[in-house]
Amino acid sequence: MDLLDAACPSRDVFVDLADKWALLMLMSLRERGTQRYSELQRSVGGISRKMLAQTLRTLERDGIVSRTVNPDATPPLVLYALTPLGAEVAEETRVLCTWTHDRAAQVYAARAAYDRRADAQA
Template sequence: MDILDAACPSRDVFVDLADKWALLMLLSLRERGVQRFSELQRSIGGISRKMLSQTLRTLERDGLINRSVDGRATPPLVQYALTDLGGEIAEETRVLCTWTHTRAAKVHEARVAYDRRNAPTAG
C-alpha cells in the first residue's frame, strides 16, 4: 500500500478522513458522545446543515459512525455515535487536535513572517 499513489485503494479513505469537517465531527463525537443532528451542528461551529448532512453520510458509509433512529418518539429520535472503527480514528484525531492546539501560535507566527516576506512592494 502506497497512499501517495493515486491508484492505492486506501487513498479514497484517507481523503474522506482528511476533510476538516470529518475530523471535527469525529472529535465532537469522541468528546461529547452520542448526539442528535442539531447538537452536532452546534458543537461544530460554522458547519452548514448541508455540509453536516454530507459529512455524516460519508462517515456512516465508511463505517465510522452509526445513525440510529427511534421511531417510537415523535418526531423520530435520530442519533449519531462512533462505531468501534470510528472510535479508533477519533483517538488518532485527538493527537492531531492536541498538537494543533499547542502549536497554533507558532503556525500563526510563521504565516505572519511569510506574509511579510512575500508582501508586494509599493512602487
Template structure:
C-alpha cells in the same frame, strides 16, 4: 484513500463524537461551529457509509429522534487522530502567525 482525514470536518466530527459519545444532529452542528447543514449531512453520510458513525432513529418520538455515535471502528480512528487534533489546537496561533508573516512579504 479510504477515509479523508485531510477534511477538517471529518477530524472535528470524530473528535466531537469521541468526546461526547452520542449526539443529536443539532448538538453536533453546534459543537462544530461554522459547518453548514449541507456539509454536516454530507460528512455524516460519508462516515456512516465508511462504518465509522452509527445513525440511530427512534421513530416513537415525534419528530423522530436521530442520534449519531462512533462505531468501534470510528472510536479507533478517533483515538488515532487525537494527537493530531491536540497538536492542531495547540499550534493554531503559530500557524496563523506564519501565514501572516508570509503574506507580508
C-alpha cells in the same frame, strides 16, 4: 499499499477522513459522545446542514459512525455515535488536534513573518 499512489485503494478511505468537517465531527463525537443531528450541528461550529448530512452519510457508509433512529419519538429522534472502528480513528486524530492547539501561536508567528517578507518585497 502506498497512499501517495492515486490508484491505491486506501486512498479514497483516506480522502473521506482527510477533510476538515469529517475530522471535526469525529472530534465532537469523541469528546461529547452520542449526539443527535441538531446537537452535532451546534457543536461543530460553522458546519452547514448540507455538509453535516453529507459527511455523516459518508462516515456511516464507511462504518465509522452509526445512525440510530427512534421513529416513535416526537419530534423524531436520530442519534449518531462512533462505532468501535470510528472510536479508533477518532483516537488517532486526537494528536493532530492537540498539536494544532499547542502550536497555533507558532504558526501565527510564521504567517506574520512571511507576510512581512512579502510586503517588503512589494
